[in-house]
Amino acid sequence: MAVSDKLTQAQIATNVRREVMDSGTLWVSAAELNQYIEDWQDELQNKLELVWTTATFTNTGSATLTMTDVATDVQRVDAIYWENRRLLEKSKDSLEQEVGLNWRAASTSTAPLVYYMNDSASVSFWPPPDSSLEYTLIFEYPPVLTFAATTNTHMVPAWTKYTATTYGAMRVFQRRGALFNSDKFLRYKALWEKQLERLRVLKQNYFPKRSWSTIPGKTKYETDMYDLQGSRRQYE
Secondary structure, three states: OOHHHOOEHHHHHHHHHHHHOOOOOOOOOHHHHHHHHHHHHHHHHHHHOOOOEEEEEEEOOOOEEEHHHHOOOEOOOOEEEEOOEEOEEOOHHHHHHHOOHHHHHOOOEOOOOEEEEEEOOEEEEEOOEOOOOOEEEEEEEOEOOOOOOOOOEOOOOHHHOHHHHHHHHHHHHHOOOOOOOHHHHHHHHHHHHHHHHHHHHHHHHHOHHHOHHHOOOOOHHHHHHHHHHHOOOOOO
């Protein structure tokens, strides 16, 4: 499916209005419907992390970085490369178990071994880097997705566009107001959840290393457990 097959925010809104029979914007305002479409894209990105990007940052020896200084669209940190060397992720608990409590007072070093997170907004390095030197860092992460304008196309893959109308209609029927309809909301919710399951299967096909069927000697249960452990993120 070509990139040209993606829909703009305005086109998605038109499809939703056709579905809920509100072509004249009588019941749902444009601002409200556009927010639902934003939420649709965010929901897919949060659940499936379909879109990734990188950011290059020059660090002048700081032991802690605020992620908004690196990039404003960081959803979470997946990998950090320090001078072309990938740093390991550690929690504070694991550092205290493996290194001991004195790791907090470690001497400066030109080559940090790990990074850890105090919260979702900052990362810290251990051992602390040499504050007199500059270092090139590359961050790999799934980004936060937003529509800059109604004429912009959605940023998740083109083959996810068929879920947009279902999600938008579900939100319209869920809201309190003239179009509130609990029966229709539940039907659209069931359809949306079914579509999410189909997208997860498609994602496995697009990223074969995550699919249990392509890993010799691994059962689906073993692969799922490995994926859960490998993708776990600790913000401590």
